[in-house]
Amino acid sequence: MSVSGEMLAFLGLAFVAVLGGILLIQLTKVVHMVLALVFTFVSIAGIYLLLSAEFVAVVQILLYSGAITIVMLFGIMLTNNQKQEEEKGNRWRKILLLLGILGFAFAVYIGIYNLDIPVQPTTLHEANTEQIGIALFSKFVIPFELMSVLLLVALVGAIVLAKKDDEGA
Template sequence: MSGEYAAFFILAFFALSGAVFMLSFTKVIHMIFAVAFSFLSIAGLYVLLSAEFVAVVQILVYTGAVTILAVFGIMMTRHDAEEEGKGRRGQKFFSFLVVLAFLLVMAWGIQGVNWGERVTQFDKNNVLEIGQTLFNQYMIPFELVSVLLLVALIGAVIMAKEDKS
């Protein structure tokens, strides 16, 4: 087993662990940190795929911005600090069995796939390729999405603005 495979399995384990912890925690702030942990692990997987730009965007946008936005949302809203009631034991056991069955079916399906030859040559200028593709082939959709996001931002500000009357 090479170091690349070991790194993949470690990062995949961390990504799945973060997702499972997010689902099993009861406090929302703990859930957010578990999701951030999972996002960082996914960024590591992007690095293994030689997609460094996507990994940096993953860290900046998801791990940074989305996680901080969720923390601010929690801090600015009223909520009870008490934990929710624990789920029933039978429900947790049934959920565990469903997840285990899903994992077994996925493992069985993956074992039967013929993956073909492994591609080892990647383009070294992947950021340049992304930029050229984005601004040459997809310029109009890119600008339309930016206008749509601006309209959504203005609409959110108008909706959040308090009505004085």
């Protein structure tokens, strides 16, 4: 295996993504958990950049690292959650977490050890966003429009449900 700059960048981004996920599970303060989640989202966007998927990386940063994280933070902070003190020194929880992480890492290693992906000719670096737009508005125009209608129905439903809560209070 040759060590290149791209490989080092991937390993660094993958390490930050996994570390952010582990911290998300382990931390107890909501703000710290959201920051760990942001680290995970941004590192995954970096992996998308390494794969020459610039459009997906920008969407990842705009939607997940920006909008969804802020909505999650406000949603959690504005809810009435009672602060419950946990046992800090629960050794069994930490041992089970470590065993789960090691088991997952072993399963992933076994799954990709002998994986043989055939090389296919591709045009990765040629007008990614243009190719996505052409495919989206030619081959996939009906599913795209159905998704927009579904999202509109979900938005109207959320407004109706929120309005009912306001009337009952």
